[in-house]
Amino acid sequence: xxxxxxxxxxxxxxxxxxxxxxxxxxxxxxxxxxxxxxxxxxxxxxxxxxxxxxxxxxxxxxxxxxxxxxxxxxxxxxxxxxxxxxxxxxxxxxxxxxxxxxxxxxxxxxxxxxxxxxxxxxxxxxxxxxxxxxxxxxxxxxxxxxxxxxxxxxxxxxxxxxxxxxxxxxxxxxxxxxxxxxxxxxxxxxxxxxxxxxxxxxxxxxxxxxxxxxxxxxxxxxxxxxxxxxxxxxxxxxxxxxxxxxxxxxxxxxxxxxxxxxxxxxxxxxxxxxxxxxxxxxxxxxxxxxxxxxxxxxxxxxxxxxxxxxxxxxxxxxxxxxxxxxxxxxxxxxxxxxxxxxxxxxxxxxxxxxxxxxxxxxxxxxxxxxxxxxxxxxxxxxxxxxxxxxxxxxxxxxxxxxxxxxxxxxxxxxxxxxxxxxxxxxxxxxxxxxxxxxxxxxxxxxxxxxxxxxxxxxxxxxxxxxxxxxxxxxxxxxxx
Amino acid sequence: xxxxxxxxxxxxxxxxxxxxxxxxxxxxxxxxxxxxxxxxxxxxxxxxxxxxxxxxxxxxxxxxxxxxxxxxxxxxxxxxxxxxxxxxxxxxxxxxxxxxxxxxxxxxxxxxxxxxxxxxxxxxxxxxxxxxxxxxxxxxxxxxxxxxxxxxxxxxxxxxxxxxxxxxxxxxxxxxxxxxxxxxxxxxxxxxxxxxxxxxxxxxxxxxxxxxxxxxxxxxxxxxxxxxxxxxxxxxxxxxxxxxxxxxxxxxxxxxxxxxxxxxxxxxxxxxxxxxxxxxxxxxxxxxxxxxxxxxxxxxxxxxxxxxxxxxxxxxxxxxxxxxxxxxxxxxxxxxxxxxxxxxxxxxxxxxxxxxxxxxxxxxxxxxxxxxxxxxxxxxxxxxxxxxxxxxxxxxxxxxxxxxxxxxxxxxxxxxxxxxxxxxxxxxxxxxxxxxxxxx
Ligand SMILES: [Zn+2]
Numbered sequence: 001x002x003x004x005x006x007x008x009x010x011x012x013x014x015x016x017x018x019x020x021x022x023x024x025x026x027x028x029x030x031x032x033x034x035x036x037x038x039x040x041x042x043x044x045x046x047x048x049x050x051x052x053x054x055x056x057x058x059x060x061x062x063x064x065x066x067x068x069x070x071x072x073x074x075x076x077x078x079x080x081x082x083x084x085x086x087x088x089x090x091x092x093x094x095x096x097x098x099x100x101x102x103x104x105x106x107x108x109x110x111x112x113x114x115x116x117x118x119x120x121x122x123x124x125x126x127x128x129x130x131x132x133x134x135x136x137x138x139x140x141x142x143x144x145x146x147x148x149x150x151x152x153x154x155x156x157x158x159x160x161x162x163x164x165x166x167x168x169x170x171x172x173x174x175x176x177x178x179x180x181x182x183x184x185x186x187x188x189x190x191x192x193x194x195x196x197x198x199x200x201x202x203x204x205x206x207x208x209x210x211x212x213x214x215x216x217x218x219x220x221x222x223x224x225x226x227x228x229x230x231x232x233x234x235x236x237x238x239x240x241x242x243x244x245x246x247x248x249x250x251x252x253x254x255x256x257x258x259x260x261x262x263x264x265x266x267x268x269x270x271x272x273x274x275x276x277x278x279x280x281x282x283x284x285x286x287x288x289x290x291x292x293x294x295x296x297x298x299x300x301x302x303x304x305x306x307x308x309x310x311x312x313x314x315x316x317x318x319x320x321x322x323x324x325x326x327x328x329x330x331x332x333x334x335x336x337x338x339x340x341x342x343x344x345x346x347x348x349x350x351x352x353x354x355x356x357x358x359x360x361x362x363x364x365x366x367x368x369x370x371x372x373x374x375x376x377x378x379x380x381x382x383x384x385x386x387x388x389x390x391x392x393x394x395x396x397x398x399x400x401x402x403x404x405x406x407x408x409x410x411x412x413x414x415x416x417x418x419x420x421x422x423x424x425x426x427x428x429x430x431x432x433x434x435x436x437x438x439x440x441x442x443x444x445x446x447x448x449x450x451x452x453x454x455x456x457x458x459x460x461x462x463x464x465x466x467x468x469x470x471x472x473x474x475x476x477x478x479x480x
Numbered sequence: 481x482x483x484x485x486x487x488x489x490x491x492x493x494x495x496x497x498x499x500x501x502x503x504x505x506x507x508x509x510x511x512x513x514x515x516x517x518x519x520x521x522x523x524x525x526x527x528x529x530x531x532x533x534x535x536x537x538x539x540x541x542x543x544x545x546x547x548x549x550x551x552x553x554x555x556x557x558x559x560x561x562x563x564x565x566x567x568x569x570x571x572x573x574x575x576x577x578x579x580x581x582x583x584x585x586x587x588x589x590x591x592x593x594x595x596x597x598x599x600x601x602x603x604x605x606x607x608x609x610x611x612x613x614x615x616x617x618x619x620x621x622x623x624x625x626x627x628x629x630x631x632x633x634x635x636x637x638x639x640x641x642x643x644x645x646x647x648x649x650x651x652x653x654x655x656x657x658x659x660x661x662x663x664x665x666x667x668x669x670x671x672x673x674x675x676x677x678x679x680x681x682x683x684x685x686x687x688x689x690x691x692x693x694x695x696x697x698x699x700x701x702x703x704x705x706x707x708x709x710x711x712x713x714x715x716x717x718x719x720x721x722x723x724x725x726x727x728x729x730x731x732x733x734x735x736x737x738x739x740x741x742x743x744x745x746x747x748x749x750x751x752x753x754x755x756x757x758x759x760x761x762x763x764x765x766x767x768x769x770x771x772x773x774x775x776x777x778x779x780x781x782x783x784x785x786x787x788x789x790x791x792x793x794x795x796x797x798x799x800x801x802x803x804x805x806x807x808x809x810x811x812x813x814x815x816x817x818x819x820x821x822x823x824x825x826x827x828x829x830x831x832x833x834x835x836x837x838x839x840x841x842x843x844x845x846x847x848x849x850x851x852x853x854x855x856x857x858x859x860x861x862x863x864x865x866x867x868x869x870x871x872x873x874x875x876x877x878x879x880x881x882x883x884x885x886x887x888x889x890x891x892x893x894x895x896x897x898x899x900x901x902x903x904x905x906x907x908x909x910x911x912x913x914x915x916x917x918x919x920x
Contacts, residue, residue, distance in 0.1 A: 001562035001563075037726075039576075040577055042544070044544035044545060045563075045566065047548065048531065049547075049550075050529070063523075063524075063525030063526070065525065065526070067529065068550055068551050084600070087604050088514070088521040091604060091608055092521055093517050093518060093520035122573030122574060125574045142725075142726060143728070179726060179727040179728055181727030184737060184841050264518065264617060264651075265522055265617070267517075267617045267651060268647060268649040268659075269619075269647075271850075352527045354525060389836045389837055390836055391835065391836040391869075392848075393833065394867070397867070398848065400846050400869060400919075402838055455515050456527075456619065456621060456897035459898050459899070479839040480839045
């Protein structure tokens with residue numbers, strides 16, 4: 001049950017002498033369903049609904065997040081936000097004015113044809129149970145699961161300088177997982193994990209995808225990994241599938257380019273960045289083949305939208321062009337603080353958190369190599385699919401990733417399957433070793449439902465699309 | 481908050497039909513968040529939040545729900561009623577759950593911790609003067625937290641606490657950092673200022689020019705905060721009974737191959753300090769202490785009531801996710817004053833960062849050094865080190881490579897605020913490891 005709130009009317013209940021006032025309303029409902037080992041383990045629906053009242057006082061913003069969306073509630077919230085901002089304004093890091101919250105009006109709606117109610121709880125459980133049965137290809141599969149989650153978000157924003165924004169999102173997450181084990185030899189293969197299928201789309205997804213065929217393949221590959229050799233150790237070329245490229249982009253480009261990190265806001269939590277303000281326009285981040293965009297317009301990608309949470313209109317922008325760093329991930333506040341051009345990426349995880357610089361859709365634009373051409377260039381290397389482990393330092397330099405599934409590349413051909421493929425490197429040398437970028441046919445759209453950042457902490461959805469890519473001379477290794 | 485939850489519970493239980501059961505959980509807070517950068521204020525605000533979780537059991541099925549509590553009874557009861565209606569319909573459609581956990585009435589509890597905390601309007605003036613002139617960055621999370629549980633058989637639990645947590649870093653002009661976390665219930669201005677002064681003193685050590693160490697294996701001391709991070713990994717594909725059964729736990733070698741960790745390594749789940757409620761979201765109360773690893777051998781895993789049914793073992797009333805809520809590692813005999821002498825030549829690591837399993841089955845964890853991490857030679861701190869990546873197995877650093885354990889325990893509070901402020905803490909000593917692998 002969703003209450004209907006008129007936030008423009010609520011704006012009228014604010015009775016404080018602030019320079020600027022905004023109200024952001026967020027309703028979000030999650031409907032997860034999951035079958036594990038043949039039985040239902042989740043059939044849930046939980047929602048959250050509230051508003052954030054934000055005021056600007058002596059150049060300092062103050063906020064109050066509350067689930068009380070009555071006029072009295074808003075009036076009280078504004079007074080308390082005002083008091084917080086007023087006390088803080090004597091110690092403000094930066095004194096803002098109204099230009100930090102530009103005035104825009106408009107709407108956005110996710111592309112979909114079938115809404116949450118188009119399949120009943122019973123239908124979805126049947127589908128997930130069938131998928132589970134297809135995953136369980138052998139008794140050596142000790143555990144298998146299938147899950148889906150529908151997310152419905154409604155976002156409204158109105159402000160004293162005339163912003164009036166209404167955005168409605170429908171998202172679907174889906175995954176399959178099979179674990180094969182033989183004592184302590186244990187291998188899990190998924191459909192990409194939590195970051196594999198997460199898109200703005202409706203339940204029409206289930207009409208198009210061959211769920212059962214994929215489930216059978218995943219089960220078989222889990223068994224294949226159980227019998228596979230360890231990934232070799234050494235410096236060699238790697239071809240990375242888009243479902244791992246997405247996290248490579250996320251960790252070693254996306255976070256490093258967040259301007260609030262560069263300005264030091266995150267030093268106590270997520271960390272700083274090796275990128276400095278003066279690097280924009282000068283740093284050769286990667287090879288000439290590298291083109292990275294902030295693209296809120298790619299249809300069905302997880303973090304597409306028309307406006308960010310500060311009300312700024314979102315447009316596609318190049319962050320890295322032909323390997324050269326040209327633009328950062330800075331929303332309006334960061335643009336004002338840094339003097340740099342930015343993007344509309346001032347985002348929050350909900351009504352109870354204030355927006356900060358986030359990724360949205362950060363994509364690697366396709367190149368012109370076919371998949372076979374990428375593999376064909378490698379004499380001795382490894383092809384890796386689907387992330388299972390990730391870690392990077394607080395400056396976003398030294399990363400290490402592990403994947404679920406690897407194949408040796410020998411003399412330009414994919415040969416044996418290998419388990420526990422891992423690689424590690426340092427961000428800019430790694431991106432400068434980018435030697436081949438796959439074409440549109442190798443392009444995949446992925447994302448992550450839980451990118452963590454911020455104090456207080458915020459977990460947010462981002463999208464990443466990428467072709468398959470070839471990197472030269474990377475440190476590769478296997479398991480224990 | 482308690483009245484709101486009680487009234488809502490009563491009303492929702494009244495809507496149940498014969499054969500239907502309902503378990504409610506409650507999470508709420510009245511919080512202040514002040515975010516600092518360069519000893520100034522970056523963002524500031526307040527958040528009131530409360531959510532009710534519902535678990536509806538009928539017809540051999542379990543359905544769950546949840547909604548935000550607005551504080552307006554009519555709104556909240558309408559939300560709750562529509563959830564019950566929805567779950568009642570779904571429970572006719574979904575497959576039977578052979579392992580469903582029925583509610584019980586095993587007795588109620590009530591715990592309210594009053595505190596002489598830091599008033600929201602006083603916070604900025606209390607904090608900032610002591611850090612003036614320093615590059616101080618971090619967050620104050622301050623205020624009340626509420627947890628509740630109630631079921632349709634009449635069992636009720638309530639837990640309410642007030643606390644502050646100032647989680648911060650001090651940074652040198654050369655970008656070296658020291659971490660601090662001043663947390664508690666009663667605010668004591670002098671104690672706070674003393675704490676910050678100790679951080680500032682530590683920062684002086686960080687002004688020495690950092691040294692670059694090579695990859696390789698080193699004798700290494702981990703401060704309690706770093707040990708707490710390693711123990712945190714046990715909550716993720718580790719100590720959970722379900723993870724072990726489902727082939728995705730790093731504890732498999734202990735369970736299947738009878739591998740033991742060091743006899744100096746023991747951990748218990750210990751609820752006695754009251755860092756978090758003893759009841760879980762199902763309203764079940766854990767024993768005060770559960771021995772998990774005793775002198776290196778695996779005694780117990782964390783077992784939820786659902787896992788207990790599914791795998792035919794006894795529940796120790798773990799939370800559904802079977803993660804550690806209030807772990808304590810037993811102390812050893814090494815005095816902190818003797819740490820650098822006992823390292824002799826090697827690494828002194830105060831904090832570690834961004835851990836992940838690099839080979840879960842092998843117990844291998846990768847991550848990075850962060851904050852005050854030093855190179856030690858001839859039993860003396862030489863200088864801070866440049867950030868290094870490590871990749872090593874807990875079967876080594878909590879196993880055959882563990883040489884000494886600190887004689888004193890440190891309480892490392894859970895500071896995460898994803899969705900809401902968290903409760904709980906890890907209580908542990910520092911450890912000295914003979915050989916630890918740096919890889920990048
Ligand atoms: Zn992230």
